[in-house]
Amino acid sequence: MSVNNSTTIGRIETGVGNLDAVLGGGLPERSVTVIAGPPGSGKTTLSHQIGFHAAGKGVKSLYFQTLGEPTAKRLQYLSQFSYFDTAKFETSVRFVDLGVLIRSEGIDSVIGLIMEHIKREKPALVVIDSFKAFGDLLISQEQSRKFNYELIIHLIAWECTALLLGEYSDEDFRNNPLFSVIDGVITMTQKEVSGEQLRMLRAVKMRGTAHNRDHHPFLIDSDGIQLFAPRVLIRRTSHNRKGSAVQERCMTGIRDLDSLLSDGIPRGTSMLVAGMTGTGKTVLLLNFIYEGATQFGEKGIIFSFDETQDKLYLAAHELGWDLEDLVDRGLVEIVFIPQPEVLVEEHLLVIKDRAEAMGAKRIALDSLSGFLCKIDTPQLVREKVYQLATIVQNLSAIGFFSSEVPYGSNQMSRFGIEETMLDGIIFLSLAAEGRQRKRFLEIYKLRHTEHQLGQHPVMIGRGGFKIATAAADRRAQQKNPKNVPKEKTHVRKKKASQKKRVK
Template sequence: MKDHSKIDRISTGVRNLDEILAGGLPEGNLTVFAGPPGSGKTILSQQIAFKNATPDSRVIFFQTLSESTAKTLKYLKQFDFFDQSKLDTGCIEFVDLGDILRLDGLEKAIELLMNHVKRLKPSFVVIDSFKVFDDLAKSREELRKFTYEVAINLMAWNCSALLLGEFSKQEIDTNPLFSIVDGIITLQHFSEAGEERRFIQISKMRGTNHSRDEHTFVINTEGLEIYAPRVTIRRQPNSDRKIKGDGPVRAKLGITTLDALLGEGIPWGSSVLISGVAGTGKTLLCLEFIYKGAKEFGEKGIFFSFEETPDRLITAAHGMGWELGEQIKKGNIEIVFVPQT
């Protein structure tokens, strides 16, 4: 594939999403966020909007549902990315299209939409939800005409746009909107074994050599936080640490008796499999190893967990008298949670 690095890109402000997108959203693209209710579409779009709203790069957030702007802002304020000053200075503006859509239909709605775009000349536009237009269109032909008119006008004004909707897989294949947009990002969520699982996938993004994989994410006070765990680990032999006297340097596990059985620990740089049935203490052994390495020897460590959340691991360690959270705050330990698919 050709090098697309020269394409101007917009940072999403979402952890790991820019990396998955090979640098961010291409400037000027029309991108659909598709997914069921509660999958995170609106929060993701708001996070991107606040990240990019400046006096020189205004953002308009069009709302087509019955929810008032006051209610939207009430829930927005719980997130760290919310910035009241960007609303006060007009960097970002929320516009309600719900009433005019219900009372006057699609034609008046697009007229109001484009009047705002012409007046504010935004760099970024969000429409939440674009799916409402499907329900209000009197015919498939009216929907097609409306969709093309919105897309063409936004492209003419050189706006980057996020179009949100509860589109199913079948609708993505048949809705006229998807034949003209530049990008499709799908979000999903479901419960498994009592835990909520969330996934995001870049199905399409023109001009981008993006990841095609599903990536897990969580929603917290920062907004969306995406896990992209694929990393390359390279061993870098260091003569000062590899050889000491007549043999290799050893990394102590922190358990005196076990270290003695192992000849004062495991050889530095080796890979060790800890095997056993559930409940035999595999996780605790590894927690003790990484905690004592950080606390007693000043070593940094990463704990990849495919089952237990960071909070559960911290609680388990605390029960053993190991202040894992303290070492995490100091930057000595990082827990990377990778939920099972």
Template structure:
């Protein structure tokens, strides 16, 4: 069997054009380059000629437009591909205009062939071939002229270009197109508010070429073909590198094991939710950790982004100076989607960036009206990032008043993850939230989480902890390890004290002594060198210290020794959804062993939904148990006397121990009464006991006889009925 010989190819010197031909232009082909005036036919051909012209590869460039060579060269001099040293020695310009006017097609044919025989060129150009249509007396004469010229040039093994202002009707009727090997159509048209130049290889014998239209631009370098659809492909890259940690405050807690390398995330939200700040911090934190990042901005200039960073306390200028960060600003009117796609790819690979931001993709694609094209371009962006094994953040604006999670409604189907930023009006303020809507191949925390923007950047407050979502549950309570409550007489009722790491709920009527019992619990730990934290939601530290002094409780002394801390959190300063993160940091820093939250009722009064509050408490308790903390929660009951309802909002399941404090009516007075309703993992006293609050705090007194109080209540009820 005879081995087949591959067709030799010629490099065009035009970016991406060789790829569209499937490896270059077939050598010896006769190619028509057609298009309207000003489309770029001449520049394309001259670029190919200058790229190939040399002493061994001669080029003959015939002009039928009677344009002086000096004018042609002056025009060519503005392009980078022009090389004056190649004139005459490599490329020779010949004017056919004069001989066409005097001797017609036959004279032009003889002149062309005389120069071909003399120069022996590798390439021949006739610009413009359309002139022959006007001079030919019939289609038969034109066909004969074209056929003879083609056969003779083929005999000399030249690669030939015929340029002309041919349209679709010419292709269908002109006999030239049945002779030539290739046809390249160049056009320009108004599209989505801008002039768009396109090139299409309609025909090219001997090649498996692209048949689609591809955008191009005419720049100082010459013709620049973009063709991202043909040149950007998603490569098969094995993800062996560790996952990326953003370095942004607690955002990594939401992202589980981190973002897989090669992933693209959509950063979606309405205006003002923090997309640019999040994206900029993503780049900045990466640079500080030794990862190069590039920020493509279509909205904010580099100067404004630098100023934003300085306002947040980041030294982004230093990272730019040392080459860790690049900011590329493209003003919105200058956007050329396919051209800038190619630029983005080259800049990422050139910098070897590991973090990429496009802010925003909705502005980048704002002129595109076809959702399928939007989807395709986002996929190409994602492919560029994937191939570089970087991680990309693509910001997108969500239209107001819709349920969309992207501007065009298709981006989320292409990317690997979506981070939703939102804001809601709560009271007189607008509060920000963040949600990991999706992240492929990653177990992430779900739901909305509070976020603040301030000095230092984004502060994320996960509303529940990663351990609860992904890790093992905290170990069971050890019934052999008991902690004294600090309240005389209470430990006996509890079966020996509070279990270590347990949660106790004090449900009490207003003013009955819940805070006092909580302080005694905390101070007992301080006496045993167990650091304690008291979180007050109603009274400030000064008021609590004054109350403790009046009762003779050494709270101030414990604070001065560093064994106790009292903090007050108001709604103006912090929201309940931020408690988990704030308190976790405090507990870890101070190695807290005992914690008091006074009171849960204040959280309920802030308008939090019952299920949301219960989930928050469960998250707090789970985290505290995992950290080895024993906790007391106070809850105010709306019932002053009745103990039939332990808690008003069904919080009982979150607690290991339930202690109910109620008033008992007695003849001429009411007395505080305490009952242990539940202790997990141990027996307890089910009786009701009076207790007294005085110097030294609260102490348990004698067992209450509820028969007399109940009779007194019945007498009082009958007396009121008679009235």
């Protein structure tokens, strides 16, 4: 049993990733919580996962089954999960089938039967599945209220933490007397979000606890339930020393770009790299990651939703960079998540965890528009962009997030929101000059930084980005110290011919 010393109430860890954070530290000891939801929503899986995790901490659990599936059938499915431990079964985790006893002796004997087992086993965690079955057998609301009150009083007297499972609805929350005496309510449902059916968990009530009440998506796989709660886990922290107004800055390593950035980019900054297809967004992100690793030894991570790792290797090779070697040396990591498989809530935490585990100082996301393509509300886009920027800020890293701009539009980003949320914008564009299209780069915005304005011509080739800047012009002049413009080929040939005729 794990006790949170920062509160006066002890806690039982659930063993469900991120659920303890949502609940404010775990299940409060000696509390009675209803886990409500329709059939198939994951109630039983959640209770089993909590019980087996608690058993690993020395907490004994007792499961009472009412009129549901028999124990043998339940164990058949339970054994498929990785958290199931045969050694703990029938020692730390015990199952009691009340169904036969209820059918033979009736509802009046239930409380006595439950208490007999509790007195004998002395469990710290008690689960009743399904508790709603008792209510269905009780004749009146008065009888139901008395039954609920007596059972809960007995559970509290024996210092049990209890989970009562049932197919309760919103109407039950309003009218069922049970909900006036319990300590907590956790709902498990399915709902459509941005065109996808997602399982959702919500801690509606948890008495005496500063818990989070948002809906959080979760998955059920062979490890059990995985809960995703970026609103709880991604919070901004401050890294500046008290009284210090100076921010550490970072040069990109792309020489021509750095000449436009004055003192560099402040640590913790997220940059939007925006432009239409073909403007060089992916190349700029690769250039940024590559130069950081090779020039400064800074670890960089690339999250790609469009291009596989092999395609990024190939693109880097054509630019003269051995990206694969940097990956092998642990300086660069590539995480490819196919766009159709993106689950924003889940993969926000993947981005956070992988970047933190690596200690990344450069984070590239290609592309932001691909990552958020399933979101259909501006408010949610704003929230997720803020959370991405928070990950970068908390790591004191620099983030480059590419974004596709719709062709022919005057927007600076895909959704028209990103530019207001992020600290800087590098805008890449194409313009027709005669029969050719030329690329341009503009630092449109960078907070707290004096930078050069205007569009600058860009060439992309071996070595990455080459930007026509004042500094680039000075370097060209230094290579030609007499400041004499180089003559065109046909002029040089003509002069050489004239010299021959004179001789």
